[in-house]
Amino acid sequence: MSGTSDDGSGRIVAELGRPETPQETADRKARDRALRRSRQNFRNLFASLAACLGVVVLLVLLVPRGGGVQQPAIDVRSAAAQYGDTAGQPIVAPKVPSDWKANAAELRGSGDQASWYVGYVIDGTGYAGITEGLPGDSTTIDTALQGAKPTGTTTIAGLPWRVYDRRSLGSDAGNVAYGLSTRIGKVELAVYGTVTPAQVRQLAAAVAADAAARGLQGAGSLP
Structure with a gap:
């Protein structure tokens, strides 16, 4: 039988039907050693991969994760000073609450469609914007208000304002769910957004106060 010797001269191999020769014995043992090393190397590799995966999982669990990269708020007053000339x-x-984050403050367009624009993110997801028509402006305010039709008038900070209430349109109102516009001399101003009417009116009051402080001249009137 395989694994025994019939005369003590060597291991009888079933495939050969005779005892192994010394060379065959040496070759078999060499193959066995190589197979054991191969299996050991595989186990070591598997253990290393498992250890590495464990470290990665641990790092993922331990490293704090924020809510994504946030763009720093823009300093609107510095931008206004830069673009003023x-x-x-x-x-x-305007001076607004500290939790209103400006994400844009820039000159837009040119010629008869030039304007100054400021955009705010309010309460994380709400939006409010300011558009001020520059000299030669003819269509900027209408464009900013997305062609909205006036729904009334009101007075805020001593200025008359047209009201554009489009909240009934739902998502179709876009960025102008509620808006206001006024004219100081020849300068037209609009404030609008997706936030509450109270917040838009608060922004309009801040705009009016800042316009007076910066010397925008002329009587207030409806655009």
């Missing part, structure tokens, strides 16, 4: 007139940079 280019605009050709005082441009508004």
Whole structure:
């Protein structure tokens, strides 16, 4: 039988029907050692991969994760000072609550469609914007208000404002769920957004106060 010797001269191999020769014995043992090493190397590799995976999982669990990269708030007053000479007139940079984060403050367009624009993120997801028409402006305010039709008038901070209430449109109102517009001398101003009417009116009051402080001249009137 395999694994025994019939005369003590060597291991009888079933396939051969005779005892192994010394060379065959040496070759078999060499193959066995190589197979054991191969299996050991595989186990070591598997253990290393498992250890590495464990470290990665641990790092993922331990490293704090925020809510994503957030763009720093823009300093609207610094931007207004930067663009003031280019605009050709005082441009508004109202003082707003500290949790209103400005994400844009820039001159837009050119010629008869030039404007000063400021955008805010309010309460994390709400939006409010300011558009101030620059000299030569003819269509900027209408464009900013997305062609909205007036739904009334009101007075805020001593200025008359047209009201554009489009909340009934739901998502179709876009960024102008509620808006206001006024004119100071020849300068037209609009404030609007998806936030509450109270917050839009609060922004309008801040714009009016800042316009007066910056010397925008002329009586207030409806645009």
